Amino acid sequence: MSSKYETVVGLEVHTELKTKSKIFCGCTTEFGGDQNTHVCPVCLGLPGAMPVLNKQVVEFAIKVGLALNCEILKFNKFDRKNYYYPDLPKNYQTSQYDLPICLNGHLDIEVNGETKRIGITRIHMEEDAGKLVHSGNTISDSxxxxxxxxxxxxxxxxxxxxxxxxxxxxxxxYVEKLRSILQYLEVSDGRMEEGSLRGDCNVSVRLRGSKEFGTRTETKNVNSLTAIQKVVEYEALRQAKLIEAGGKVDQETRTWDDAQGITLGMRKKDEENDYRYFPEPDLVPIVITDEKIEEVRQSLPELQDAKIARFVSEYGLSREDATILTMARKTADYLDAAVKAGADPKTVANWMLGDLS
Structure with a gap:
């Protein structure tokens, strides 16, 4: 893309939580199974069915919020997000709007040897929708x-x-670091190929040096690290070319066609007020005590950044090797266990990076 323009990206990352049952009913969350067999009157939104909140979902949300340096809202609530789409049986999604469980966090990433802090606006709990199974490769050619x-x-x-x-x-x-943290916390398996972690890419471009944001598009449900990078690069280039040709970027929802390596327009992007949010009348607000927050804080494992620093200082590993060995918690734990059993840290690290891998 021309150096004349700057790319601006915000990501909405959805992660399915590794609970045994769904958020408001007792149906299994197990992946797979015959279509429409893991359902009941509650998750299908049948008349008279009442939701009951899964306590573990709240605990997992607090854990993620603390790991991402967020403020935990001790009083938060659920809301109804109203929209019609075939995979949403109730015609609304039970989500959180003005009082989400977590606010104002951050995550530090490293790109080309430079560290950068990415702010996190909010984290909220919600229920997933169903899945459309298309006859073609994408919704556009089905x-x-x-x-x-x-x-x-x-x-x-x-x-x-x-x-x-x-x-x-x-x-x-950013998504790679986020996935690592979620896996370290054991709240999500982070399997992007199964849809348990996916990102919505909000992309716009603006003249370099400008403070005003351009019109953004949102590319939904991107489910691989490579695709997330490609979506941002393609969409920024497409928008810059459109502006240069005298055109106008439409605020719209788009989809990623991996086979062609392009984004495709789907529908006009809804505004916040289009969803007609209002408090969920069938669920009471959630009250979280200081004691509960501290209890969850004490349960947090040593995360990747802390492990990298320790492997460098205690084991004498290079930062590059320590980073690779801590990408997965199991790999890092294996190295710790080997050293505890008497192995030389550098010898076992070299073996893990070479023969074992």
Whole structure:
């Protein structure tokens, strides 16, 4: 893209939580299964069915919020987000709006040897929607679509970043770091290929040096690190070319066509007031005590950044090797266990990076 323009990106990352049952009912969250078999009157939104909040979802949300340096709102509530789409059986999604569980956090990423802080606006709890099964490769080239409601009601956290990301590489590094933290906390398996972690990429461009944001597009449900980087790079280039040709960027929702390596327009992007949010009348507000927050804080594991620093200072590893060995918690724990059993840290690290890998 021309150096005349600057890319501005905000990411909304949705992660399915690793609970055994759904957020408001007792149906299993297990991946797979025959279509429409992991459902009940509550997650299908049948008349008279009443939701009951899964306590573990709240505990997982607090854990993620603390790990991402957020303020935990001790009084928060659920709201109804009203919109019609075939994979939403109730015609609204139970989510959080003005009082989410977490606010004002941050995450530090490293790109090309430089550390950058990405602000996190909010984290909120919500239920997942169902899944459309298209007859073609994408919704754009399909003659028909069926809907599978097994995923409906699976607990989600939506982690919303500030528009602090400036490139596809930064977007990829942010999601990669976020996935690592979620896996360390054991609240999500982070399997992007199964849809348990996916990102909505909000991309705009502006003249370099300008303080005003350009019109943004939102590319939904991008489910690989490579695709997230490509979406940002493609969409920024497309918008810059459009502006240079005298055109205007439409605020719209788009989809990623991985085979062609392009984004495609889907529909006009809704504004916040289009969703007609109002408090969920069937769920009481959530009150979290200081004691509960401290209890969760004490349960947090040593996260990747802390492990990297310790492996460098205590084990004498290079930062590059320590970073690779701590990407997955199990790998880092294996190195610790080997050293505790008497192995030389550098010898076992070299073996893990070479022969074992």
């Amino acid at each position: 003659n028909s679509s069926n809907v599978d409601y097994n995923r409906t009601g699976v607990p989600l956290l939506e982690i919303v970043s500030e528009p602090d990301i400036r490139s596809g590489a930064e977007a990829r590094a």
